[in-house]
Amino acid sequence: MKLTINREQLLYGLTTVARAINDKHPIPVLRNVKLEVNERGLSVIGSNNELIIEHVVPFKIDSQVVIRNSQEGVTLVSSRLLTDIVRKLEGRDVTIEVIDSTLVQVDDGRSNFRLNSINPEDYPDVDLEKIGESFVITGGDFANLVDQTAFAASTREVRPTLTAVNLTARDNELVGIATDSFRMAKKVVKLQESAEFKVNVPAKILTEIARLVQDEQEVEIHVTDKKALFYFNATTVSSRLISGEYPSIENIIPDHYDYFLEANADELLRAMDRVSLLTTNERESVVKLTMSEEGGVQLSTRSLQTGSAIESLNTCQFTGERLEISFNSNFVSAAVRACKSQDVIIGFVGEMKPFSVRNVADNTHIQIVTPVRTY
Amino acid sequence: MKLTINREQLLYGLTTVARAINDKHPIPVLRNVKLEVNERGLSVIGSNNELIIEHVVPFKIDSQVVIRNSQEGVTLVSSRLLTDIVRKLEGRDVTIEVIDSTLVQVDDGRSNFRLNSINPEDYPDVDLEKIGESFVITGGDFANLVDQTAFAASTREVRPTLTAVNLTARDNELVGIATDSFRMAKKVVKLQESAEFKVNVPAKILTEIARLVQDEQEVEIHVTDKKALFYFNATTVSSRLISGEYPSIENIIPDHYDYFLEANADELLRAMDRVSLLTTNERESVVKLTMSEEGGVQLSTRSLQTGSAIESLNTCQFTGERLEISFNSNFVSAAVRACKSQDVIIGFVGEMKPFSVRNVADNTHIQIVTPVRTY
Numbered sequence: 072m073k074l075t076i077n078r079e080q081l082l083y084g085l086t087t088v089a090r091a092i093n094d095k096h097p098i099p100v101l102r103n104v105k106l107e108v109n110e111r112g113l114s115v116i117g118s119n120n121e122l123i124i125e126h127v128v129p130f131k132i133d134s135q136v137v138i139r140n141s142q143e144g145v146t147l148v149s150s151r152l153l154t155d156i157v158r159k160l161e162g163r164d165v166t167i168e169v170i171d172s173t174l175v176q177v178d179d180g181r182s183n184f185r186l187n188s189i190n191p192e193d194y195p196d197v198d199l200e201k202i203g204e205s206f207v208i209t210g211g212d213f214a215n216l217v218d219q220t221a222f223a224a225s226t227r228e229v230r231p232t233l234t235a236v237n238l239t240a241r242d243n244e245l246v247g248i249a250t251d252s253f254r255m256a257k258k259v260v261k262l263q264e265s266a267e268f269k270v271n272v273p274a275k276i277l278t279e280i281a282r283l284v285q286d287e288q289e290v291e292i293h294v295t296d297k298k299a300l301f302y303f304n305a306t307t308v309s310s311r312l313i314s315g316e317y318p319s320i321e322n323i324i325p326d327h328y329d330y331f332l333e334a335n336a337d338e339l340l341r342a343m344d345r346v347s348l349l350t351t352n353e354r355e356s357v358v359k360l361t362m363s364e365e366g367g368v369q370l371s372t373r374s375l376q377t378g379s380a381i382e383s384l385n386t387c388q389f390t391g392e393r394l395e396i397s398f399n400s401n402f403v404s405a406a407v408r409a410c411k412s413q414d415v416i417i418g419f420v421g422e423m424k425p426f427s428v429r430n431v432a433d434n435t436h437i438q439i440v441t442p443v444r445t446y
Numbered sequence: 447m448k449l450t451i452n453r454e455q456l457l458y459g460l461t462t463v464a465r466a467i468n469d470k471h472p473i474p475v476l477r478n479v480k481l482e483v484n485e486r487g488l489s490v491i492g493s494n495n496e497l498i499i500e501h502v503v504p505f506k507i508d509s510q511v512v513i514r515n516s517q518e519g520v521t522l523v524s525s526r527l528l529t530d531i532v533r534k535l536e537g538r539d540v541t542i543e544v545i546d547s548t549l550v551q552v553d554d555g556r557s558n559f560r561l562n563s564i565n566p567e568d569y570p571d572v573d574l575e576k577i578g579e580s581f582v583i584t585g586g587d588f589a590n591l592v593d594q595t596a597f598a599a600s601t602r603e604v605r606p607t608l609t610a611v612n613l614t615a616r617d618n619e620l621v622g623i624a625t626d627s628f629r630m631a632k633k634v635v636k637l638q639e640s641a642e643f644k645v646n647v648p649a650k651i652l653t654e655i656a657r658l659v660q661d662e663q664e665v666e667i668h669v670t671d672k673k674a675l676f677y678f679n680a681t682t683v684s685s686r687l688i689s690g691e692y693p694s695i696e697n698i699i700p701d702h703y704d705y706f707l708e709a710n711a712d713e714l715l716r717a718m719d720r721v722s723l724l725t726t727n728e729r730e731s732v733v734k735l736t737m738s739e740e741g742g743v744q745l746s747t748r749s750l751q752t753g754s755a756i757e758s759l760n761t762c763q764f765t766g767e768r769l770e771i772s773f774n775s776n777f778v779s780a781a782v783r784a785c786k787s788q789d790v791i792i793g794f795v796g797e798m799k800p801f802s803v804r805n806v807a808d809n810t811h812i813q814i815v816t817p818v819r820t821y
Binding site: 156377381 | 524527530531534535536549556557558559560561562716717719720721723724751752753754755756757758760
């Protein structure tokens with residue numbers, strides 16, 4: 072294997088697939104990036120067994136030569152090392168050449184590296200064939216669905232399905248749902264074509280994919296019962312799925328509300344940020360809203376160790392009878408941020424009932440948070 | 447104690463003294479900041495027993511009122527909490543009031559915090575009286591002396607004196623020396639007045655002080671056999687000293703050189719940065735320079751685990767017979783950076799002899815590095 076390749080294009084490929092590579096992976100071969108020169112150009116592959124990314128650098132982009140003096144072949148080399156080296160080289164082009172089965176040379180004329188390599192046959196088979204139900208979506212729409220839901224998935228492996236985002240396609244809609252059983256996020260996106268499936272994609276992987284596709288005009292998604300595949304530009308991504316029935320939790324969305332709080336998102340976030348300074352448990356920062364039409368809206372907290380705080384939320388509008396409700400401010404902050412809007416509306420049913428956080432102008436998206444018992 | 451104070455000025459005082467405060471300090475009272483309203487204004491004090499910082503916010507700056515409605519008194523409150531709260535408040539002014547011996551109120555009209563406080567009598571006595579040998583220096587000159595030496599001090603507590611920068615004043619010169627026994631840095635600064643002392647100031651503390659004084663026109667330094675005191679603007683800093691004789695290591699500076707390498711600092715740093723990617727020991731990255739007048743200058747490294755690298759240093763000029771020398775590139779990189787110049791000159795005596803790194807245009811500063819035995 073041998074090629075001379077534009078350094079920027081190579082670096083783009085290496086950093087793209089590096090999202091799937093873990094330098095401390097228990098299976099040493101997966102700490103490597105797989106480079107293969109074939110009829111498509113240079114195929115760069117990274118995998119951690121759950122997530123596989125392939126990026127193909129073509130011989131030419133428009134009429135610009137990207138790869139020259141190439142000979143077909145394949146090699147494996149440390150992803151971290153090669154990416155760092157290519158990032159820090161100064162030449163416009165880099166020549167990569169397999170010297171023998173244990174050595175790969177990387178040279179830009181000024182710097183010459185000879186990196187230890189291992190047998191490419193040790194690398195697991197990678198199958199990125201287009202199969203299963205498929206549809207096309209813009210990268211922006213898909214990234215948005217992920218941004219507005221994935222953070223609400225659980226990070227605890229006790230119930231594996233809850234570490235996923237549940238993606239359901241029916242008719243011309245794609246619905247994303249995530250929950251850690253204390254809160255839930257749901258987002259609906261319209262599709263241009265019809266598809267039908269119901270799968271659980273690991274939230275962590277989906278977040279990586281969202282970063283990759285967010286600026287793409289078109290992402291082609293294929294879904295089987297084993298994996299989800301994403302094709303865009305010169306990149307292909309494959310994610311494993313999490314098996315098991317996703318709980319039907321959409322019924323926790325209240326069908327009516329007795330109290331409404333309209334809030335400026337920024338004012339509410341800043342106030343929660345300040346009072347949360349007093350909480351000593353980083354994962355659960357319990358704060359209390361005290362709301363009435365006459366008395367206005369106050370946010371407060373109290374801790375035996377540090378003290379107490381009370382904030383007046385002057386621009387908030389409350390409708391309903393007097394209500395006190397306590398919640399984990401981390402959850403409400405994340406929900407308010409996910410609305411991506413200047414104003415949010417929070418609907419309550421009662422002191423101990425789940426409440427919703429929404430962007431008034433967007434009925435495709437809803438966040439549900441469960442209150443905590445007041446101190 | 448009570449006062450209403452300009453929030454920016456209070457924040458400046460809190461962040462200044464926070465450099466001396468460790469939120470995990472084994473002595474809980476030292477996790478607090480001491481606030482005292484007295485005839486000078488608001489005295490803000492932080493200490494970790496080794497380093498003490500006091501900043502005084504005056505009642506007025508020029509004709510601008512900074513503090514109003516004040517009542518004398520003293521309190522202790524968590525430095526981390528108070529600094530975070532004052533940073534995140536939005537009001538122009540903040541009112542701080544001791545409610546009772548266990549509670550301090552912080553209020554900006556919108557937000558109201560009541561922080562647990564402890565008895566101010568538990569705080570150790572702070573004595574910042576001006577005593578001992580003294581001289582005046584610009585903050586820039588002092589910070590420069592620290593920047594060019596302190597990094598070479600040892601971080602291992604086995605030999606405590608080596609964790610210090612040795613400061614010696616004699617006649618009209620201040621000399622700073624630091625060494626970890628593998629390398630040494632020395633810087634001489636001219637003084638406007640005469641002073642005489644020889645003290646060891648902990649390098650870590652000195653680096654904090656350098657950050658504080660770097661933009662000051664005038665720093666008044668007092669030295670006793672117990673502590674060094676720094677007075678500038680509205681801030682006073684006291685550092686403990688490390689007792690014990692500092693080793694006389696200036697004699698490792700070679701009195702002649704047989705080989706000279708003139709290098710562009712940036713080219714040399716980038717090349718060392720790249721080849722060091724292959725080293726697997728972060729603390730000791732061994733690289734080799736191969737130099738001859740005919741063959742030019744090459745930097746190389748070799749590792750069983752990762753591979754080998756060789757760089758041509760095209761703009762370097764070497765004078766002398768052929769020489770190969772190996773060293774820890776971390777040490778040489780730090781030495782080259784400390785020269786703060788576009789070009790550096792490295793003087794060698796032989797393969798296993800300490801060599802010097804200097805800025806050609808500055809004879810007040812020298813770095814010495816000991817080679818390592820070649821692989």
